[in-house]
Amino acid sequence: MAMMAAMQRSLKTTIAVAKHRARFSSLRPSAAAAADTLVPPPRLPPFDHQPAPYNGPSADEVYAKRRTFLGPSVFHYYQKPLNIVEGKMQYLYDDSGRRYLDAFAGIVTVSCGHCHPEILNAITEQSKLLQHATTIYLHHAIGDFAEALASKMPGNLKVVYFVNSGSEANELAMMMARLYTGNLGMISLRNAYHGGSSNTLGLTGINTWKYPIPEGHVHHVMNPDPYRGAFGADAARYANDVQEHIDYGTSGKVAGFIAESIQGVGGAVELAPGYLKLVYDIVHKAGGVCIADEVQTGFGRTGSHYWGFETQGVIPDIVTMAKGIGNGLPLGAVVTTPEIASVMAQKIHFNTFGGNPVCSAGGLAVLRVLDKEKRQAHSADVGSHLLERLRVLQQRHEIIGNVRGRGLMVGVELVTDRKDKTPAKAETAVVFEKLRELGVLMGKGGIHGNVFRIKPPMCFNKDDADFLVDAFDYSLSKL
Amino acid sequence: MTVSLATRLVTRRSPPLHWRRGFARAAVDAETNTVAARELPPFDYSPLPYAGPTADEILAKRKEYLSPSILHLYKNPVNIVEGKRQYLFDENGRRYVDAFGGIATVCCGHCHPDVVEAIVNQTTKLQHSTVLYLNHAIADFAQALASKLPGNLKVVFFTNSGSEANELAMLIARLYTGCHDIISLRNAYHGNAAGTMGATAQSIWKFNVVQSGIHHALNPDPYRGIFGSDGEKYAGDVQDIINFGTSGHVAAFMSEAIQGVGGIVELAPGYLPAVYNTIKKAGGLFIADEVQVGFGRTGSYFWGFEAHNVVPDIVTMAKGIGNGIPLGAVVTTPEIAEVLTHRNYFNTFGGNPVSTAAGLAVLKVIEKEHLQQNAFVVGSYLKERLTALKEKYDLIGDVRGRGLMLGVELVTDRELKIPAKTETLHVMDQMKELGVLIGKGGYYGNVFRITPPLCFTKEDADFVADAMDLTLSRM
Numbered sequence: 001m002a003m004m005a006a007m008q009r010s011l012k013t014t015i016a017v018a019k020h021r022a023r024f025s026s027l028r029p030s031a032a033a034a035a036d037t038l039v040p041p042p043r044l045p046p047f048d049h050q051p052a053p054y055n056g057p058s059a060d061e062v063y064a065k066r067r068t069f070l071g072p073s074v075f076h077y078y079q080k081p082l083n084i085v086e087g088k089m090q091y092l093y094d095d096s097g098r099r100y101l102d103a104f105a106g107i108v109t110v111s112c113g114h115c116h117p118e119i120l121n122a123i124t125e126q127s128k129l130l131q132h133a134t135t136i137y138l139h140h141a142i143g144d145f146a147e148a149l150a151s152k153m154p155g156n157l158k159v160v161y162f163v164n165s166g167s168e169a170n171e172l173a174m175m176m177a178r179l180y181t182g183n184l185g186m187i188s189l190r191n192a193y194h195g196g197s198s199n200t201l202g203l204t205g206i207n208t209w210k211y212p213i214p215e216g217h218v219h220h221v222m223n224p225d226p227y228r229g230a231f232g233a234d235a236a237r238y239a240n241d242v243q244e245h246i247d248y249g250t251s252g253k254v255a256g257f258i259a260e261s262i263q264g265v266g267g268a269v270e271l272a273p274g275y276l277k278l279v280y281d282i283v284h285k286a287g288g289v290c291i292a293d294e295v296q297t298g299f300g301r302t303g304s305h306y307w308g309f310e311t312q313g314v315i316p317d318i319v320t321m322a323k324g325i326g327n328g329l330p331l332g333a334v335v336t337t338p339e340i341a342s343v344m345a346q347k348i349h350f351n352t353f354g355g356n357p358v359c360s361a362g363g364l365a366v367l368r369v370l371d372k373e374k375r376q377a378h379s380a381d382v383g384s385h386l387l388e389r390l391r392v393l394q395q396r397h398e399i400i401g402n403v404r405g406r407g408l409m410v411g412v413e414l415v416t417d418r419k420d421k422t423p424a425k426a427e428t429a430v431v432f433e434k435l436r437e438l439g440v441l442m443g444k445g446g447i448h449g450n451v452f453r454i455k456p457p458m459c460f461n462k463d464d465a466d467f468l469v470d471a472f473d474y475s476l477s478k479l
Numbered sequence: 480m481t482v483s484l485a486t487r488l489v490t491r492r493s494p495p496l497h498w499r500r501g502f503a504r505a506a507v508d509a510e511t512n513t514v515a516a517r518e519l520p521p522f523d524y525s526p527l528p529y530a531g532p533t534a535d536e537i538l539a540k541r542k543e544y545l546s547p548s549i550l551h552l553y554k555n556p557v558n559i560v561e562g563k564r565q566y567l568f569d570e571n572g573r574r575y576v577d578a579f580g581g582i583a584t585v586c587c588g589h590c591h592p593d594v595v596e597a598i599v600n601q602t603t604k605l606q607h608s609t610v611l612y613l614n615h616a617i618a619d620f621a622q623a624l625a626s627k628l629p630g631n632l633k634v635v636f637f638t639n640s641g642s643e644a645n646e647l648a649m650l651i652a653r654l655y656t657g658c659h660d661i662i663s664l665r666n667a668y669h670g671n672a673a674g675t676m677g678a679t680a681q682s683i684w685k686f687n688v689v690q691s692g693i694h695h696a697l698n699p700d701p702y703r704g705i706f707g708s709d710g711e712k713y714a715g716d717v718q719d720i721i722n723f724g725t726s727g728h729v730a731a732f733m734s735e736a737i738q739g740v741g742g743i744v745e746l747a748p749g750y751l752p753a754v755y756n757t758i759k760k761a762g763g764l765f766i767a768d769e770v771q772v773g774f775g776r777t778g779s780y781f782w783g784f785e786a787h788n789v790v791p792d793i794v795t796m797a798k799g800i801g802n803g804i805p806l807g808a809v810v811t812t813p814e815i816a817e818v819l820t821h822r823n824y825f826n827t828f829g830g831n832p833v834s835t836a837a838g839l840a841v842l843k844v845i846e847k848e849h850l851q852q853n854a855f856v857v858g859s860y861l862k863e864r865l866t867a868l869k870e871k872y873d874l875i876g877d878v879r880g881r882g883l884m885l886g887v888e889l890v891t892d893r894e895l896k897i898p899a900k901t902e903t904l905h906v907m908d909q910m911k912e913l914g915v916l917i918g919k920g921g922y923y924g925n926v927f928r929i930t931p932p933l934c935f936t937k938e939d940a941d942f943v944a945d946a947m948d949l950t951l952s953r954m
């Protein structure tokens with residue numbers, strides 16, 4: 001049965017490829033135009049849900065209010081911003097009831113699916129009982145969730161701090177590193193994103209997100225980027241840069257190193273294989289601790305492993321998480337060893353909302369759903385299919401410079417020249433819009449804004465993947 | 480009054496046997512004292528039966544899996560499993576008057592039906608999508624919030640906590656002025672992240688990490704401060720800091736109108752207007768931290784800063800803004816907000832549909848139920864009763880605050896003002912036994928913080944005052 005399905009899919013792909021090759025080439029615009037009328041755009045997979053009728057403010061009204069009350073720095077996707085009013089699993093609905101495939105999950109955040117019934121239930125039930133009291137009183141939800149989260153961690157990583165966002169988590173991790181080691185220097189990667197608060201702005205390594213404020217003792221090392229990096233996938237040479245920063249830029253001792261195992265905002269860049277193992281060693285020898293930022297890669301999204309750092313075969317000293325941890329609830333966490341955690345006992349560190357009953361109940365429900373619905377294996381399965389199809393697409397479209405990632409954390413980089421890797425920024429923007437018109441909401445990233453980020457809710461299935469790739473194919477053909 | 484009658488009055492339905500036994504204990508104790516123990520004000524609600532882990536089981540899990548710096552109140556910590564309005568229920572179904580409000584956070588009342596409805600309705604539609612797409616919830620709430628602020632304060636940034644809000648405010652001020660120096664008050668609390676830990680000024684909250692660019696000014700504390708209530712004298716210290724500790728130009732001055740963690744310290748009258756002028760001359764911005772004091776809690780005004788006749792440049796808020804949902808906000812002028820356009824600032828969860836729907840519901844409830852006026856009426860009444868207690872007991876050194884943000888400071892010597900730290904802990908514990916959950920603060924940990932949900936009634940106020948009276952009488 002599965003064999004048949006696989007053969008059918010393979011046949012479908014072959015036919016599609018053959019069809020496409022036979023259709024037209026980008027060098028013959030008239031043929032292309034003629035082909036337009038022949039080839040209909042791909043259609044969304046069917047979905048049995050009716051969105052509620054929407055009677056709220058229109059897109060224009062909302063947009064006008066935002067410009068007045070949310071200030072000039074708030075940005076949005078699409079030239080004509082999309083008014084999203086409802087969500088269900090891997091789909092979103094706009095104010096006209098139109099359905100879209102959510103290939104970005106509110107920035108890798110809606111892990112189980114929009115309004116997943118089990119998560120909804122956990123949230124509503126707890127909201128009716130007790131929303132908030134703080135940890136000055138006891139409540140079972142925080143302990144239960146911490147225990148469940150710790151059980152997902154390797155090594156001695158079992159003390160959990162609950163916060164409300166990724167920035168808060170990374171702030172705390174950085175402070176712990178400095179307190180524990182007594183050293184100052186922090187090392188992060190160029191092209192990294194770790195947050196928007198004082199310390200995390202320093203760790204972040206992309207100028208578009210960095211304001212000119214003092215950072216103090218942060219070293220941004222060469223990014224082990226297999227596609228754009230100077231050393232390709234040669235992890236050892238990148239790791240050497242870390243050693244050099246330590247030897248020449250610090251006292252020889254550092255507080256810590258932090259990295260995402262697949263950079264998110266930076267454009268789904270997978271660190272060169274073997275990199276973290278080498279660097280963790282270097283950092284430990286310099287007295288530092290190693291922090292794994294799992295804000296985007298965690299919770300089974302990479303398919304092959306539950307945590308992104310596992311793909312590099314390391315065990316960090318501190319792990320930070322947010323986004324998918326609560327399927328959209330404002331929740332973050334820092335997990336570390338009892339030894340490192342003990343430094344926090346020197347003073348009082350308190351987070352008013354952190355670990356509140358509703359977010360803890362929601363977080364626990366997320367862990368259960370991901371396990372019950374085997375989302376990690378599913379991400380591996382759908383993700384490989386997606387990557388396979390995208391790679392075939394890459395063979396047909398010169399503009400696709402790189403397809404990378406694993407599981408449901410995928411990036412597609414567009415370039416106008418495959419050799420020089422010139423970022424195809426304008427084309428990416430055009431295709432981005434076109435995809436929206438076809439019903440696919442993607443993410444965008446990379447310092448040049450030329451990388452498509454495909455990181456959907458993990459209930460995304462193969463039909464969704466096929467639709468996405470077909471829509472992508474269709475849009476690229478129109479360029 | 481007999482035990483059984485008292486019990487029937489309170490519970491109105493057939494309560495489980497252990498409730499009655501629990502209640503009987505308090506009444507029997509009272510018989511041995513001149514001050515009688517009171518029953519809680521009547522409340523027509525029975526909590527759901529609780530079958531979850533016990534207090535001991537939870538404590539064990541917390542010890543193993545949670546931060547060692549996490550503290551809890553009371554020798555026998557209380558396992559709070561349900562909340563309704565201004566009351567909390569423990570694992571045995573016992574009701575308590577919540578005089579702390581989850582740290583001035585639950586402003587409308589626990590599980591207020593309007594707020595819960597807004598949360599549930601929105602959660603079932605759309606929990607999260609980010610501001611990359613439009614959604615009316617964030618816009619409607621931003622507009623409603625802005626309408627509560629004076630002057631040109633109408634651009635809103637949503638965050639997830641007070642720390643995040645204050646961090647952002649500090650960033651904005653530094654970017655806008657091009658200066659790094661920020662002045663905050665000794666005894667202040669502004670947050671636990673890198674920048675905000677610097678602004679926070681009590682050693683117990685400050686870890687040994689680099690916190691730069693902050694100057695802590697003399698606290699204009701009418702009770703313990705060196706200049707008593709002379710606000711302008713304290714303001715002179717800010718001028719000194721600027722003259723001698725900075726380039727002469729600063730990024731900002733930030734303060735709470737009534738210090739929360741610091742022990743409900745009202746800033747001496749005349750202080751803020753004087754400092755405002757000083758800061759303006761130095762090119763700095765005025766940041767008002769309304770995290771605890773905002774949303775009508777002080778009774779006489781919606782915002783704490785309004786009592787001091789200043790219009791800040793940036794206002795930060797959290798806690799009460801969402802009745803407990805993780806939400807914070809920074810409000811400023813369009814002109815100041817413009818600095819963030821030079822780069823990208825983004826907050827993934829900030830402004831999500833559920834939190835903003837809850838925030839809007841909170842504003843509506845505050846208005847509909849006249850919670851600000853209630854805070855004024857009940858708060859003044861409670862302050863009167865507490866002041867009367869001060870006449871009665873030497874242990875009470877000071878009673879202060881406004882509306883439902885009140886503080887009672889205990890001292891073992893009224894002249895020397897020696898903090899009565901142990902006594903405070905004892906009274907807190909005893910009051911819990913009597914059914915009142917109260918807060919604690921101040922640098923010495925000797926100040927009771929009374930910041931209940933704003934639906935608190937006169938009966939609740941009487942209950943709290945009487946419980947304090949009874950406890951103090953036994954000491």
